Amino acid sequence: MKTSYRKALITGASAGLGEEFARQLAMTGTNLLLVARRKDRLEKLAAELTQKHGVSVEIFPADLSRDYDLNCLVEKVRQTEDLDLLVNNAGFGGKSKFYKDETGEAEQMIRVHVQAPAVLTRAALPAMLRRGRGAVINVSSVAAFSPFSGAMYSSTKAFLAMFSVNLQNELLDRGIRVQALCPGLTHTEFHEVAGINKESIPGLLWMKADRVVRISLRALGGRRVIVVPGLRNRLITFLMRCPWTFSVVQWLARRRKVRKMAGM
Template sequence: MIVQPSSGTALITGASSGLGATFAYHLAALKYDLVLVARREDRLRNLGDRLSQRYGVRTEIFPADLSSDAGIIQVEERIRARNDLTLLVNDAGFGGGGPYFRADIIRGADMIHVHVVATARLTRAVLPQMTERRRGAVINLGSVAAFYVLPGSVLYGSTKAWVVAFSRGLAHELKGTGVRIQALCPGFTHTEFHDAPEFEKMKDTSIPGFLWMPADKVIEKSLRALARGKTVYIPGLRNKILASLPRIPFAGPIIRRIARRHE
Protein backbone atom coordinates (compact mmCIF):
# COMPACT_ATOMS: atom_id res chain seq x y z
CA MET A 1 0.00 0.00 0.00
CA ILE A 2 1.47 3.32 -1.13
CA VAL A 3 1.06 6.26 1.21
CA GLN A 4 -0.36 9.25 -0.63
CA PRO A 5 1.80 12.38 -0.20
CA SER A 6 -0.97 14.64 -1.59
CA SER A 7 -2.97 14.26 -4.77
CA GLY A 8 -3.44 16.89 -7.49
CA THR A 9 -1.32 17.33 -10.61
CA ALA A 10 2.22 16.01 -11.08
CA LEU A 11 4.70 17.01 -13.78
CA ILE A 12 7.27 14.29 -14.44
CA THR A 13 10.36 14.81 -16.60
CA GLY A 14 11.90 11.69 -18.14
CA ALA A 15 8.43 10.11 -18.23
CA SER A 16 9.01 8.18 -21.49
CA SER A 17 10.77 5.26 -19.78
CA GLY A 18 12.25 3.74 -16.63
CA LEU A 19 11.76 5.44 -13.29
CA GLY A 20 9.86 8.40 -14.77
CA ALA A 21 7.29 6.16 -16.48
CA THR A 22 7.02 4.12 -13.27
CA PHE A 23 6.37 7.30 -11.26
CA ALA A 24 3.60 8.06 -13.79
CA TYR A 25 1.94 4.66 -13.19
CA HIS A 26 2.08 4.97 -9.40
CA LEU A 27 0.86 8.56 -9.36
CA ALA A 28 -1.99 7.82 -11.79
CA ALA A 29 -3.05 4.97 -9.49
CA LEU A 30 -3.14 7.60 -6.71
CA LYS A 31 -5.43 9.70 -8.96
CA TYR A 32 -2.91 12.39 -9.87
CA ASP A 33 -3.47 14.18 -13.18
CA LEU A 34 -0.19 14.14 -15.07
CA VAL A 35 2.00 16.29 -17.29
CA LEU A 36 4.47 13.97 -19.02
CA VAL A 37 7.76 15.45 -20.30
CA ALA A 38 10.57 13.84 -22.37
CA ARG A 39 11.81 13.95 -25.98
CA ARG A 40 10.05 10.81 -27.35
CA GLU A 41 6.53 12.03 -28.02
CA ASP A 42 5.17 8.65 -29.21
CA ARG A 43 6.18 7.01 -25.94
CA LEU A 44 4.60 9.81 -23.88
CA ARG A 45 1.39 9.60 -25.89
CA ASN A 46 1.09 5.81 -25.47
CA LEU A 47 1.72 6.11 -21.76
CA GLY A 48 -0.70 9.01 -21.33
CA ASP A 49 -3.49 7.16 -23.21
CA ARG A 50 -2.96 3.98 -21.19
CA LEU A 51 -3.03 5.81 -17.86
CA SER A 52 -6.12 7.85 -18.75
CA GLN A 53 -8.00 4.71 -19.79
CA ARG A 54 -6.89 2.66 -16.83
CA TYR A 55 -7.12 5.20 -14.01
CA GLY A 56 -9.45 7.89 -15.40
CA VAL A 57 -6.88 10.66 -14.84
CA ARG A 58 -6.14 13.57 -17.19
CA THR A 59 -2.77 13.42 -18.92
CA GLU A 60 -0.99 16.15 -20.86
CA ILE A 61 1.88 15.27 -23.19
CA PHE A 62 4.65 17.85 -23.28
CA PRO A 63 7.60 16.86 -25.52
CA ALA A 64 10.77 18.83 -24.69
CA ASP A 65 14.53 18.44 -24.88
CA LEU A 66 15.93 19.43 -21.48
CA SER A 67 19.51 19.56 -22.76
CA SER A 68 18.65 22.90 -24.41
CA ASP A 69 17.75 26.23 -22.84
CA ALA A 70 14.81 26.48 -25.25
CA GLY A 71 13.38 23.13 -24.07
CA ILE A 72 13.80 24.02 -20.40
CA ILE A 73 12.14 27.44 -20.89
CA GLN A 74 9.15 25.82 -22.64
CA VAL A 75 8.57 23.55 -19.63
CA GLU A 76 9.07 26.46 -17.19
CA GLU A 77 6.43 28.46 -19.05
CA ARG A 78 4.02 25.51 -19.01
CA ILE A 79 4.52 25.09 -15.24
CA ARG A 80 3.69 28.78 -14.66
CA ALA A 81 0.74 28.78 -17.06
CA ARG A 82 -0.88 25.68 -15.51
CA ASN A 83 -0.38 27.00 -11.98
CA ASP A 84 -1.88 23.79 -10.52
CA LEU A 85 1.09 21.53 -9.78
CA THR A 86 1.25 19.73 -6.46
CA LEU A 87 4.22 17.51 -7.40
CA LEU A 88 7.26 18.00 -9.65
CA VAL A 89 9.49 15.00 -10.38
CA ASN A 90 12.84 16.02 -11.91
CA ASP A 91 13.70 12.55 -13.20
CA ALA A 92 15.19 13.02 -16.71
CA GLY A 93 18.80 11.92 -16.91
CA PHE A 94 21.41 9.75 -18.52
CA GLY A 95 24.80 8.27 -17.64
CA GLY A 96 28.12 7.34 -19.14
CA GLY A 97 30.65 9.61 -20.73
CA GLY A 98 33.93 7.82 -19.99
CA PRO A 99 37.11 9.45 -18.61
CA TYR A 100 36.54 13.20 -18.53
CA PHE A 101 39.79 14.17 -20.26
CA ARG A 102 38.62 12.20 -23.32
CA ALA A 103 34.90 12.90 -22.98
CA ASP A 104 32.67 14.57 -25.57
CA ILE A 105 32.24 18.04 -24.06
CA ILE A 106 28.92 18.65 -25.86
CA ARG A 107 27.44 15.49 -24.31
CA GLY A 108 28.90 16.62 -20.98
CA ALA A 109 27.27 20.04 -21.28
CA ASP A 110 23.99 18.28 -22.16
CA MET A 111 24.28 16.25 -18.96
CA ILE A 112 24.81 19.42 -16.90
CA HIS A 113 21.72 20.92 -18.55
CA VAL A 114 19.50 17.88 -17.95
CA HIS A 115 20.66 17.07 -14.40
CA VAL A 116 21.47 20.55 -13.04
CA VAL A 117 20.05 23.45 -15.07
CA ALA A 118 16.65 21.82 -15.74
CA THR A 119 16.31 20.68 -12.12
CA ALA A 120 17.23 24.14 -10.77
CA ARG A 121 15.02 26.08 -13.20
CA LEU A 122 11.93 23.86 -13.11
CA THR A 123 12.07 23.75 -9.30
CA ARG A 124 12.34 27.55 -9.20
CA ALA A 125 9.39 27.82 -11.60
CA VAL A 126 7.11 25.60 -9.50
CA LEU A 127 7.91 26.76 -5.96
CA PRO A 128 5.95 30.05 -5.93
CA GLN A 129 2.63 28.27 -6.70
CA MET A 130 3.35 25.55 -4.14
CA THR A 131 4.46 27.89 -1.34
CA GLU A 132 1.47 30.15 -1.97
CA ARG A 133 -0.91 27.19 -1.59
CA ARG A 134 1.25 25.84 1.27
CA ARG A 135 1.12 22.44 -0.39
CA GLY A 136 3.37 20.49 -2.73
CA ALA A 137 6.53 18.47 -3.21
CA VAL A 138 9.54 18.20 -5.50
CA ILE A 139 11.37 14.91 -6.05
CA ASN A 140 14.83 15.25 -7.61
CA LEU A 141 16.58 12.17 -9.00
CA GLY A 142 20.00 11.82 -7.43
CA SER A 143 21.82 8.50 -7.27
CA VAL A 144 23.98 6.40 -4.96
CA ALA A 145 26.73 7.67 -7.32
CA ALA A 146 26.31 11.08 -5.62
CA PHE A 147 28.24 9.71 -2.63
CA TYR A 148 31.17 8.30 -4.64
CA VAL A 149 34.34 9.50 -6.33
CA LEU A 150 33.87 7.65 -9.62
CA PRO A 151 36.63 7.70 -12.23
CA GLY A 152 35.01 7.25 -15.64
CA SER A 153 31.74 8.85 -14.48
CA VAL A 154 33.07 12.06 -12.96
CA LEU A 155 30.46 14.33 -14.47
CA TYR A 156 27.61 11.93 -13.67
CA GLY A 157 28.67 11.58 -10.01
CA SER A 158 29.28 15.28 -9.55
CA THR A 159 25.98 16.40 -11.11
CA LYS A 160 24.14 13.91 -8.88
CA ALA A 161 26.11 15.20 -5.84
CA TRP A 162 24.83 18.65 -6.81
CA VAL A 163 21.24 17.31 -6.86
CA VAL A 164 21.68 16.03 -3.29
CA ALA A 165 23.29 19.27 -2.01
CA PHE A 166 20.66 21.42 -3.78
CA SER A 167 17.79 19.39 -2.32
CA ARG A 168 19.28 19.48 1.20
CA GLY A 169 19.68 23.27 1.15
CA LEU A 170 16.24 23.80 -0.33
CA ALA A 171 14.58 21.55 2.25
CA HIS A 172 15.95 23.83 4.98
CA GLU A 173 14.77 26.98 3.22
CA LEU A 174 11.29 25.50 2.78
CA LYS A 175 10.74 24.46 6.40
CA GLY A 176 7.31 25.65 7.54
CA THR A 177 6.06 26.36 3.99
CA GLY A 178 4.16 23.08 3.54
CA VAL A 179 6.41 22.12 0.59
CA ARG A 180 8.58 18.99 0.74
CA ILE A 181 11.77 18.19 -1.14
CA GLN A 182 13.24 14.76 -1.73
CA ALA A 183 16.56 13.80 -3.32
CA LEU A 184 15.85 10.22 -4.37
CA CYS A 185 19.11 8.25 -4.60
CA PRO A 186 18.60 4.78 -6.11
CA GLY A 187 21.35 2.28 -6.79
CA PHE A 188 21.34 -0.14 -9.75
CA THR A 189 17.76 -0.17 -11.06
CA HIS A 190 16.29 -2.10 -14.01
CA THR A 191 15.40 0.60 -16.59
CA GLU A 192 16.74 1.63 -20.02
CA PHE A 193 19.54 3.61 -18.35
CA HIS A 194 22.14 0.85 -18.79
CA ASP A 195 21.17 0.17 -22.44
CA ALA A 196 23.77 2.75 -23.54
CA PRO A 197 26.74 1.04 -25.26
CA GLU A 198 29.21 2.15 -22.55
CA PHE A 199 27.34 0.07 -19.93
CA GLU A 200 27.57 -3.20 -21.90
CA LYS A 201 30.22 -4.72 -19.59
CA MET A 202 28.41 -3.66 -16.43
CA LYS A 203 25.08 -5.19 -17.47
CA ASP A 204 26.38 -8.54 -18.50
CA THR A 205 28.90 -9.42 -15.86
CA SER A 206 30.17 -7.62 -12.89
CA ILE A 207 27.20 -6.23 -10.95
CA PRO A 208 25.71 -9.05 -8.84
CA GLY A 209 21.97 -9.61 -9.30
CA PHE A 210 21.15 -8.93 -5.65
CA LEU A 211 22.31 -5.30 -6.07
CA TRP A 212 19.61 -4.53 -8.67
CA MET A 213 16.19 -3.21 -7.65
CA PRO A 214 13.00 -3.15 -9.77
CA ALA A 215 11.84 0.37 -10.68
CA ASP A 216 8.44 -0.29 -9.05
CA LYS A 217 10.07 -0.87 -5.69
CA VAL A 218 12.15 2.33 -5.94
CA ILE A 219 9.04 4.42 -6.61
CA GLU A 220 6.91 2.77 -3.90
CA LYS A 221 9.64 3.44 -1.37
CA SER A 222 10.21 7.01 -2.59
CA LEU A 223 6.52 7.93 -2.21
CA ARG A 224 6.39 6.39 1.26
CA ALA A 225 9.52 8.34 2.27
CA LEU A 226 8.01 11.55 0.87
CA ALA A 227 4.98 11.06 3.10
CA ARG A 228 7.41 10.75 6.06
CA GLY A 229 9.23 13.91 4.97
CA LYS A 230 12.65 12.30 4.35
CA THR A 231 14.87 14.72 2.37
CA VAL A 232 17.75 12.51 1.17
CA TYR A 233 16.26 9.11 0.52
CA ILE A 234 18.23 5.99 -0.48
CA PRO A 235 15.80 3.13 -1.22
CA GLY A 236 16.62 -0.25 0.36
CA LEU A 237 19.18 -1.52 2.85
CA ARG A 238 21.64 -2.68 0.15
CA ASN A 239 21.68 0.74 -1.47
CA LYS A 240 22.09 2.40 1.94
CA ILE A 241 25.13 0.19 2.56
CA LEU A 242 26.46 0.97 -0.96
CA ALA A 243 26.06 4.71 -0.31
CA SER A 244 27.93 4.49 3.01
CA LEU A 245 30.90 2.45 1.69
CA PRO A 246 32.89 5.50 0.57
CA ARG A 247 33.00 6.65 4.23
CA ILE A 248 34.78 3.44 5.31
CA PRO A 249 38.59 3.79 5.40
CA PHE A 250 40.31 1.72 2.65
CA ALA A 251 37.05 1.17 0.72
CA GLY A 252 37.73 4.12 -1.62
CA PRO A 253 40.66 2.61 -3.57
CA ILE A 254 38.79 -0.72 -4.03
CA ILE A 255 35.69 1.05 -5.34
CA ARG A 256 37.77 3.17 -7.73
CA ARG A 257 39.55 0.03 -9.02
CA ILE A 258 36.16 -1.61 -9.74
CA ALA A 259 34.89 1.60 -11.41
CA ARG A 260 37.99 1.70 -13.69
CA ARG A 261 37.12 -1.78 -15.02
CA HIS A 262 34.00 -0.22 -16.57
CA GLU A 263 35.77 2.68 -18.28
Protein backbone atom coordinates in the same frame (compact mmCIF):
# COMPACT_ATOMS: atom_id res chain seq x y z
CA MET B 1 2.05 8.87 5.65
CA LYS B 2 0.12 8.62 2.37
CA THR B 3 -0.26 11.90 0.51
CA SER B 4 -2.25 12.61 -2.64
CA TYR B 5 -1.47 15.15 -5.33
CA ARG B 6 -3.64 17.00 -7.79
CA LYS B 7 -1.13 17.31 -10.63
CA ALA B 8 2.42 16.04 -11.08
CA LEU B 9 5.01 16.96 -13.69
CA ILE B 10 7.46 14.14 -14.39
CA THR B 11 10.53 14.66 -16.56
CA GLY B 12 11.98 11.59 -18.29
CA ALA B 13 8.58 9.91 -18.28
CA SER B 14 9.07 7.94 -21.52
CA ALA B 15 10.97 5.09 -19.80
CA GLY B 16 12.28 3.56 -16.60
CA LEU B 17 11.75 5.32 -13.27
CA GLY B 18 9.87 8.26 -14.81
CA GLU B 19 7.36 5.97 -16.49
CA GLU B 20 6.96 4.11 -13.18
CA PHE B 21 6.32 7.38 -11.30
CA ALA B 22 3.62 8.16 -13.89
CA ARG B 23 2.00 4.74 -13.45
CA GLN B 24 1.96 4.81 -9.64
CA LEU B 25 0.75 8.41 -9.43
CA ALA B 26 -1.99 7.81 -12.02
CA MET B 27 -3.18 4.90 -9.88
CA THR B 28 -3.76 7.34 -6.98
CA GLY B 29 -5.78 9.69 -9.22
CA THR B 30 -3.04 12.29 -9.82
CA ASN B 31 -3.32 14.20 -13.12
CA LEU B 32 -0.06 14.22 -15.05
CA LEU B 33 2.15 16.38 -17.22
CA LEU B 34 4.73 14.11 -18.87
CA VAL B 35 8.01 15.34 -20.36
CA ALA B 36 10.67 13.57 -22.47
CA ARG B 37 12.04 13.72 -26.02
CA ARG B 38 10.24 10.64 -27.41
CA LYS B 39 6.76 11.92 -28.20
CA ASP B 40 5.44 8.55 -29.43
CA ARG B 41 6.21 6.90 -26.09
CA LEU B 42 4.59 9.74 -24.13
CA GLU B 43 1.46 9.57 -26.31
CA LYS B 44 1.15 5.82 -25.79
CA LEU B 45 1.60 6.09 -22.02
CA ALA B 46 -0.83 9.02 -21.76
CA ALA B 47 -3.54 7.11 -23.65
CA GLU B 48 -3.04 4.00 -21.49
CA LEU B 49 -3.14 5.85 -18.15
CA THR B 50 -6.16 7.96 -19.12
CA GLN B 51 -8.03 4.87 -20.18
CA LYS B 52 -7.07 2.78 -17.13
CA HIS B 53 -7.35 5.38 -14.36
CA GLY B 54 -9.49 8.18 -15.80
CA VAL B 55 -6.84 10.82 -15.03
CA SER B 56 -5.98 13.75 -17.27
CA VAL B 57 -2.54 13.26 -18.86
CA GLU B 58 -0.90 16.02 -20.88
CA ILE B 59 2.34 15.45 -22.75
CA PHE B 60 5.10 17.97 -23.34
CA PRO B 61 7.80 16.62 -25.68
CA ALA B 62 11.05 18.46 -24.90
CA ASP B 63 14.80 18.04 -24.94
CA LEU B 64 15.87 19.43 -21.57
CA SER B 65 19.41 20.05 -22.81
CA ARG B 66 18.04 22.67 -25.23
CA ASP B 67 17.47 26.20 -23.95
CA TYR B 68 14.41 26.80 -26.15
CA ASP B 69 12.62 23.61 -24.98
CA LEU B 70 13.48 24.26 -21.34
CA ASN B 71 12.26 27.88 -21.51
CA CYS B 72 8.95 26.74 -23.03
CA LEU B 73 8.53 24.16 -20.26
CA VAL B 74 9.34 26.74 -17.57
CA GLU B 75 6.59 28.96 -19.00
CA LYS B 76 4.19 26.00 -18.96
CA VAL B 77 5.04 25.28 -15.30
CA ARG B 78 4.44 28.93 -14.34
CA GLN B 79 0.99 28.73 -15.92
CA THR B 80 0.09 25.42 -14.22
CA GLU B 81 -1.41 26.72 -10.98
CA ASP B 82 -2.47 23.28 -9.66
CA LEU B 83 0.97 21.63 -10.01
CA ASP B 84 1.75 20.26 -6.57
CA LEU B 85 4.38 17.60 -7.36
CA LEU B 86 7.46 18.06 -9.53
CA VAL B 87 9.61 14.99 -10.27
CA ASN B 88 12.96 15.99 -11.76
CA ASN B 89 13.86 12.55 -13.04
CA ALA B 90 15.25 12.88 -16.61
CA GLY B 91 18.84 11.78 -16.84
CA PHE B 92 21.44 9.62 -18.52
CA GLY B 93 24.79 8.01 -17.81
CA GLY B 94 27.84 9.26 -19.68
CA LYS B 95 29.40 7.17 -22.43
CA SER B 96 32.82 8.84 -22.31
CA LYS B 97 35.36 9.87 -19.69
CA PHE B 98 35.30 13.60 -18.89
CA TYR B 99 38.83 14.26 -20.22
CA LYS B 100 38.11 12.39 -23.47
CA ASP B 101 34.67 13.89 -24.13
CA GLU B 102 34.53 15.76 -27.42
CA THR B 103 30.81 15.41 -28.02
CA GLY B 104 29.55 17.92 -25.48
CA GLU B 105 28.13 15.13 -23.32
CA ALA B 106 29.46 16.76 -20.12
CA GLU B 107 27.72 20.07 -20.88
CA GLN B 108 24.55 18.22 -21.83
CA MET B 109 24.65 16.43 -18.49
CA ILE B 110 24.94 19.73 -16.61
CA ARG B 111 21.90 21.03 -18.49
CA VAL B 112 19.73 17.95 -17.90
CA HIS B 113 20.85 17.04 -14.35
CA VAL B 114 21.51 20.52 -12.91
CA GLN B 115 20.07 23.41 -14.92
CA ALA B 116 16.70 21.84 -15.76
CA PRO B 117 15.88 20.66 -12.20
CA ALA B 118 16.92 24.02 -10.74
CA VAL B 119 14.91 26.23 -13.11
CA LEU B 120 11.86 23.93 -13.10
CA THR B 121 11.87 23.88 -9.29
CA ARG B 122 12.08 27.67 -9.15
CA ALA B 123 9.22 27.94 -11.64
CA ALA B 124 7.03 25.50 -9.67
CA LEU B 125 7.63 26.88 -6.17
CA PRO B 126 5.67 30.18 -6.22
CA ALA B 127 2.30 28.41 -6.74
CA MET B 128 3.20 25.73 -4.17
CA LEU B 129 4.14 28.43 -1.66
CA ARG B 130 0.90 30.33 -2.30
CA ARG B 131 -1.01 27.16 -1.47
CA GLY B 132 1.35 26.18 1.39
CA ARG B 133 1.53 22.68 -0.09
CA GLY B 134 3.67 20.84 -2.61
CA ALA B 135 6.58 18.49 -3.17
CA VAL B 136 9.69 18.17 -5.31
CA ILE B 137 11.51 14.90 -5.96
CA ASN B 138 14.98 15.22 -7.46
CA VAL B 139 16.19 11.88 -8.77
CA SER B 140 19.83 11.76 -7.73
CA SER B 141 21.75 8.48 -7.26
CA VAL B 142 24.03 6.59 -4.87
CA ALA B 143 26.60 7.86 -7.39
CA ALA B 144 26.29 11.22 -5.58
CA PHE B 145 28.56 9.70 -2.90
CA SER B 146 30.67 7.41 -5.07
CA PRO B 147 34.22 7.70 -6.44
CA PHE B 148 33.43 5.02 -9.07
CA SER B 149 30.71 6.64 -11.16
CA GLY B 150 32.31 9.14 -13.49
CA ALA B 151 33.41 12.74 -12.87
CA MET B 152 30.39 14.40 -14.45
CA TYR B 153 27.68 11.88 -13.53
CA SER B 154 28.69 11.73 -9.86
CA SER B 155 29.10 15.46 -9.44
CA THR B 156 25.81 16.40 -11.11
CA LYS B 157 24.01 13.83 -8.91
CA ALA B 158 25.81 15.24 -5.84
CA PHE B 159 24.44 18.66 -6.82
CA LEU B 160 20.90 17.23 -6.75
CA ALA B 161 21.43 15.72 -3.30
CA MET B 162 22.79 18.89 -1.69
CA PHE B 163 20.38 21.14 -3.61
CA SER B 164 17.51 19.13 -2.10
CA VAL B 165 18.90 19.16 1.46
CA ASN B 166 19.51 22.92 1.44
CA LEU B 167 16.28 23.77 -0.37
CA GLN B 168 14.30 21.78 2.20
CA ASN B 169 15.99 23.82 4.94
CA GLU B 170 15.09 27.08 3.16
CA LEU B 171 11.49 25.90 2.98
CA LEU B 172 11.06 24.65 6.55
CA ASP B 173 7.51 25.21 7.84
CA ARG B 174 6.25 26.30 4.40
CA GLY B 175 4.40 23.04 3.67
CA ILE B 176 6.77 21.95 0.89
CA ARG B 177 8.55 18.58 0.94
CA VAL B 178 11.82 18.12 -0.97
CA GLN B 179 13.38 14.73 -1.59
CA ALA B 180 16.62 13.56 -3.21
CA LEU B 181 15.91 10.02 -4.33
CA CYS B 182 19.23 8.16 -4.52
CA PRO B 183 18.68 4.80 -6.21
CA GLY B 184 21.41 2.25 -6.76
CA LEU B 185 21.43 -0.09 -9.75
CA THR B 186 17.87 -0.28 -11.06
CA HIS B 187 16.46 -2.21 -14.02
CA THR B 188 15.54 0.46 -16.61
CA GLU B 189 16.89 1.45 -20.03
CA PHE B 190 19.61 3.56 -18.36
CA HIS B 191 22.52 1.10 -18.78
CA GLU B 192 21.61 0.22 -22.36
CA VAL B 193 21.53 3.94 -23.26
CA ALA B 194 24.93 4.44 -21.56
CA GLY B 195 26.41 1.41 -23.32
CA ILE B 196 27.05 -0.42 -20.01
CA ASN B 197 27.03 -4.22 -20.04
CA LYS B 198 24.57 -5.28 -17.29
CA GLU B 199 25.66 -8.92 -17.43
CA SER B 200 28.94 -8.21 -15.62
CA ILE B 201 27.14 -6.79 -12.55
CA PRO B 202 25.94 -9.27 -9.85
CA GLY B 203 22.16 -9.75 -9.90
CA LEU B 204 21.75 -9.15 -6.18
CA LEU B 205 22.79 -5.52 -6.52
CA TRP B 206 19.79 -4.64 -8.69
CA MET B 207 16.36 -3.31 -7.76
CA LYS B 208 13.15 -3.11 -9.77
CA ALA B 209 11.92 0.34 -10.79
CA ASP B 210 8.45 -0.14 -9.27
CA ARG B 211 9.95 -0.81 -5.82
CA VAL B 212 12.24 2.22 -6.00
CA VAL B 213 9.32 4.48 -6.91
CA ARG B 214 7.06 3.01 -4.21
CA ILE B 215 9.73 3.71 -1.58
CA SER B 216 10.19 7.27 -2.86
CA LEU B 217 6.48 8.15 -2.83
CA ARG B 218 5.98 6.59 0.59
CA ALA B 219 8.95 8.50 2.03
CA LEU B 220 7.67 11.80 0.64
CA GLY B 221 5.19 12.08 3.49
CA GLY B 222 7.99 11.77 6.08
CA ARG B 223 10.94 13.86 7.22
CA ARG B 224 13.84 12.28 5.28
CA VAL B 225 15.31 14.36 2.45
CA ILE B 226 17.95 11.90 1.19
CA VAL B 227 16.13 8.66 0.38
CA VAL B 228 18.30 5.66 -0.52
CA PRO B 229 16.04 2.75 -1.47
CA GLY B 230 17.01 -0.80 -0.45
CA LEU B 231 19.12 -2.16 2.39
CA ARG B 232 22.14 -2.94 0.20
CA ASN B 233 22.18 0.54 -1.29
CA ARG B 234 21.94 2.05 2.20
CA LEU B 235 24.89 -0.06 3.33
CA ILE B 236 26.96 0.88 0.25
CA THR B 237 26.12 4.56 0.78
CA PHE B 238 27.01 4.34 4.47
CA LEU B 239 30.43 2.82 3.63
CA MET B 240 31.10 5.57 1.07
CA ARG B 241 30.13 8.38 3.49
CA CYS B 242 31.41 7.10 6.83
CA PRO B 243 34.78 8.74 7.76
CA TRP B 244 36.23 5.36 8.89
CA THR B 245 35.56 3.56 5.61
CA PHE B 246 35.79 6.54 3.22
CA SER B 247 39.59 6.11 2.74
CA VAL B 248 39.21 2.38 2.09
CA VAL B 249 36.60 3.09 -0.59
CA GLN B 250 38.89 5.75 -2.13
CA TRP B 251 41.76 3.22 -2.11
CA LEU B 252 39.52 0.63 -3.79
CA ALA B 253 38.44 3.15 -6.44
CA ARG B 254 42.09 3.46 -7.50
CA ARG B 255 42.58 -0.31 -8.02
CA ARG B 256 42.67 -1.15 -11.71
CA LYS B 257 40.58 -4.32 -11.27
CA VAL B 258 37.86 -2.50 -9.32
CA ARG B 259 37.82 0.36 -11.84
CA LYS B 260 37.41 -2.14 -14.66
CA MET B 261 34.52 -3.83 -12.85
CA ALA B 262 32.84 -0.44 -12.36
CA GLY B 263 33.30 0.30 -16.07
CA MET B 264 35.67 3.22 -15.45
